[in-house]
Amino acid sequence: EALKASQNTKLKIIGMITEKRERKGKIILTVEDLTAVATVIITEKSSKEILDKARMLLPDQVVCLSIVKARGGILIADDIILPEIAKKTHKRAQIPVYAVLTSDLHVGSIKFQREAFNRFVLWLNGKYGNEKMRKIAGHVKYVLIAGDIVDGIGVYPNQIKELSVKDIYKQYKLASKFLEQIPDYVEVIIIPGNHDAPRKALPQPPISEEFLEDLQESRRIFSLGNPCNISLHNVDILMYHGRSLDDVMSSVPGMSHSKPDKAMTLLLQSRHLAPLSGGKTPLSPEHKDFLVIEKVPDIFHAGHVHTLGYTNYRGVLTVNSGCWQEQTEYMQRLGVVPTPGIIPVVNLQTFEMNFISFVYKDHGRLTLQP
Incomplete structure (x- = not known):
C-alpha cells in the first residue's frame, strides 16, 4: 500500500x-x-x-x-x-532476599581465578569479609550463573595452550568441586554458554546430567536452557548467556565490550535476543522463535562479554555479570579487557545492588549501588 x-x-x-x-x-x-x-x-x-x-x-x-x-x-x-518494551514497575520480594548474578567461570582454563572463586565460596559460607559483607551473605538465597561454567575444548584457535584441564568431563568434575561448597540453603541455577557442552545454536538445551553427575550427587542444582525465564520470590528474571552481544557490538557504532549494558538495552528495545542473523551467533531453526522477548522481565541477566555493566532501562534492571577468568591471549587479540572476580548482588525486595570484589588486591571491596 x-x-x-x-x-x-x-x-x-x-x-x-x-x-x-x-x-x-x-x-x-x-x-x-x-x-x-x-x-x-x-x-x-x-x-x-x-x-x-x-x-x-x-x-x-x-x-x-x-x-x-x-x-x-x-x-x-x-x-x-522499535518494538520496544513498556515501562514497568518492579515486582518485588516480600522479604529481604538476595540473588548473586554471575557467569563465565571458565573452569579448566589456566586463567580461571581459582583463589578469587574460593574467597567467593567462603563468603557465601560466612567465613570471609567484613561484618557488612557477611550480613549480605546471610541473605543470599540464590546464585544465578549465566553460562560458560567450563572453558570447553576447541572453542577458539589455540585454546589448548591455555587449558589446565584438557578433558571437558574433567572440567565439569572440577567445577563441581567448587560449586558443591556453596551452602545447601542457597539455590544454584545454571544455564549453558557457548563454551559449555550442549550444542552451540540458540536456543541451547540445559547442560545434561552426563556432565553434572558429580555435582547433582553432592547438592541440588537447577540446570536450565539458554535463554530461560524464571521467577524468584515474585521477581521475573530473564537469563541469557549473551552470545549475540558480539554481533550487536560489531554492527552498531558506539557499542563496545566495555559497556555491555548498552548492547543489552538494544536487545530489549528489539524485543529479541538475537535480532541479527548470519553473524557469529548460530541459530537453530525451530517451529517457534524462542528468542523473542515476549514477557518483560524485572531483571535481565547476561554474561559472555566478560565485563561488568548494569543499567536500569524502563524499569528493567539490566546486568552483565562479568567473569572469573583473567585476560587470555584470544581476548587480548580482540581488545577485550575483562573485569574478573566481581559479583553483583541484588536485593530482590528493594532492588538495591552491591558489587563485591574477590580479587586479592581489593580485599573484599564492597561497592553499593542504588
Whole structure:
C-alpha cells in the first residue's frame, strides 16, 4: 500500500531491514515484508535523534517506520519505532532476599581465578569479609550463573595452550568441586554458554546430567536452557548467556565490550535476543522463535562479554555479570579487557545492588549501588 500511495501521503509501515547503507550523510534502508520490498531514506536533513536511531538499526531487525511518500515514489522516514518494551514497575520480594548474578567461570582454563572463586565460596559460607559483607551473605538465597561454567575444548584457535584441564568431563568434575561448597540453603541455577557442552545454536538445551553427575550427587542444582525465564520470590528474571552481544557490538557504532549494558538495552528495545542473523551467533531453526522477548522481565541477566555493566532501562534492571577468568591471549587479540572476580548482588525486595570484589588486591571491596 505504501508503494501505491499518492505523493505527500503520510503512513506507517512495518517490515524487516534487509540492508542498511550510509552515503553522504543519508541512511538508506531496504525493508521488506511478506508482500513487497521497499527502499526508505533517512535524509541528512533529519533530526539528530532520527539519524542516531537509524545508525543503531541492525540487519534482520523488525521495525515500524513513519514515512512520507515523496516525489518519484521515494519513501522518506521521519520516525523510527522499535518494538520496544513498556515501562514497568518492579515486582518485588516480600522479604529481604538476595540473588548473586554471575557467569563465565571458565573452569579448566589456566586463567580461571581459582583463589578469587574460593574467597567467593567462603563468603557465601560466612567465613570471609567484613561484618557488612557477611550480613549480605546471610541473605543470599540464590546464585544465578549465566553460562560458560567450563572453558570447553576447541572453542577458539589455540585454546589448548591455555587449558589446565584438557578433558571437558574433567572440567565439569572440577567445577563441581567448587560449586558443591556453596551452602545447601542457597539455590544454584545454571544455564549453558557457548563454551559449555550442549550444542552451540540458540536456543541451547540445559547442560545434561552426563556432565553434572558429580555435582547433582553432592547438592541440588537447577540446570536450565539458554535463554530461560524464571521467577524468584515474585521477581521475573530473564537469563541469557549473551552470545549475540558480539554481533550487536560489531554492527552498531558506539557499542563496545566495555559497556555491555548498552548492547543489552538494544536487545530489549528489539524485543529479541538475537535480532541479527548470519553473524557469529548460530541459530537453530525451530517451529517457534524462542528468542523473542515476549514477557518483560524485572531483571535481565547476561554474561559472555566478560565485563561488568548494569543499567536500569524502563524499569528493567539490566546486568552483565562479568567473569572469573583473567585476560587470555584470544581476548587480548580482540581488545577485550575483562573485569574478573566481581559479583553483583541484588536485593530482590528493594532492588538495591552491591558489587563485591574477590580479587586479592581489593580485599573484599564492597561497592553499593542504588
